[in-house]
Amino acid sequence: MAKYYDTIIIGAGQAGLAMGYYIKKNHSTFIILEKNKRVGDSWRNRYDSLMLFTPRSYSALPGLRLQGEQSEYPTKDEVANYLEDYSNKFTIPIQFNTSVKGIQKIDETFQILTTSGGIYFSKNVIVATGPFQQPFYPDFEKHVPNNIFQIHSAHYKNPNQLSKETTVVVGGGNSGMQIATELSLDREVYLSISKKPKFFPYEMWNRSIFWWFDLLGISKATVHSKIGKFIRKNDPIIGRESKQLIDSGRIKLLTRATIWKGEKMFFEDGTFIKPKNIIWATGYYSDYKWIDIPEVFTINGNPIHTRGITTEQGLYFLGLSWQYKRSSALLNGVGGDAAFIASKL
CATH class of the missing domain: 3.50.50.60 (FAD/NAD(P)-binding domain)
Incomplete structure (x- = not known):
């Protein structure tokens, strides 16, 4: 049976959850489609010793602090559990074990096909699958x-x-x-x-390097600013x-x-x-072949967008690397991009 929503979000990672947090404030109908069986599985499946390079004070989504000593660095399992707690606290609707195999637009409505056979329709689609797609x-x-x-x-x-x-x-x-x-x-x-x-140290003079980034305005540098362009080339x-x-x-x-x-x-x-x-450790490439709207992608398959907004009415991207700032793909930065997109829906 087909299901209709105002907005459908693809992916229940940090980007999808931040988006859900803001959309819920608008009281519109939405759901997140997630391929895994639990929130946080993409983190749980990464290498055992993975530790974030941002301290807990810079590793949280809007509305919920990451528990623990704020100056220390969380493990990947801690982040996975935090994301699961986040989805529960804000009762964000998620359909698990649901992979999207196709998106097309018919008139003014998006049709989303899933591997489970379910079909979804919506006015808006937000692709929040993140930068880590295909090795x-x-x-x-x-x-x-x-x-x-x-x-x-x-x-x-x-x-x-x-x-x-x-x-x-x-x-x-x-x-x-x-x-x-x-x-x-x-x-x-x-x-x-x-x-x-x-190399940058984790701390300088007993302050997180990210505290200094805030103080010096580096955290606010956008992708097209002189500072942003420099950092992107010399990360x-x-x-x-x-x-x-x-x-x-x-x-x-x-x-x-x-x-x-x-x-x-x-x-x-x-x-x-x-x-x-x-x-x-050669990174990842984007794989959006399942989105049948070719005009919103470059010849290399990357989304063409301005702060996540594409030229196709109702189609958005969230959680991309340098979507707007260096932190756009990080826990502490994706919320700002989500709030911006929510204001445009």
Whole structure:
């Protein structure tokens, strides 16, 4: 049976929940469609040692504080449970175990098809599936032989998945740095990066680095501002544990990985190693093939939008990386974008 709502939100992660919080204030009918069986499962399924680089005071959605010492850093399971508590506290309507396989627009109404066979109709659709959609691998990954263990950071759980032999982590973002740091405790670890990393401490003079970002106006920098453009090109690593290990030689830096030949991985400067384990911390790419409205996407498949608003009346995106500010894809920043979109519905 078809179901009708004023608004349908795709995804019950932090973006979808923040959106639900604001829409509920408008007293319009809405529902969130979530592919997992519980709120927070996308966090629960990430690697065991994952810890946020924002303290609890900067890791909460609008309307509900994250419990615990505010200057300390929450674990991924703590965040997962917080999101579940959030959905319960504000009684946000969610349909679980429901994956969306198609969206099209007929006249002024969106038709949403699901893998369970259910069909939904709405005036507005908010795509809140986040920036972590499909794991990205470099083209030469398919040339790595089967006797080399390889796994994307999206599927990495803990060091026990790997042999205690030479390991290379490809990609130097916060996840790549955290994983390399963890693995370096009991094996030889290399870290392949495309440019020299910049490290910021968690704290300066007993204040969170994010407190200083607020004070200096960095947190308010938008995607098109001069500061925003600079930060986007030079996004720092938060925390200096990895830097200490790099400086001491426990983590050995390599340039960008370029090709695999025989038993060797080669790098941009011509060097090579023979790893037995590879962690691809190479990020993600957007996959919106299930949205049958091609004019709102670039040739590379990325949404064309202004602060989440597309040229297609009623279609919105939320939780994208740098949607409006650096924090748009983070717990402490997505609420501002959600409030803005709610005001435009």
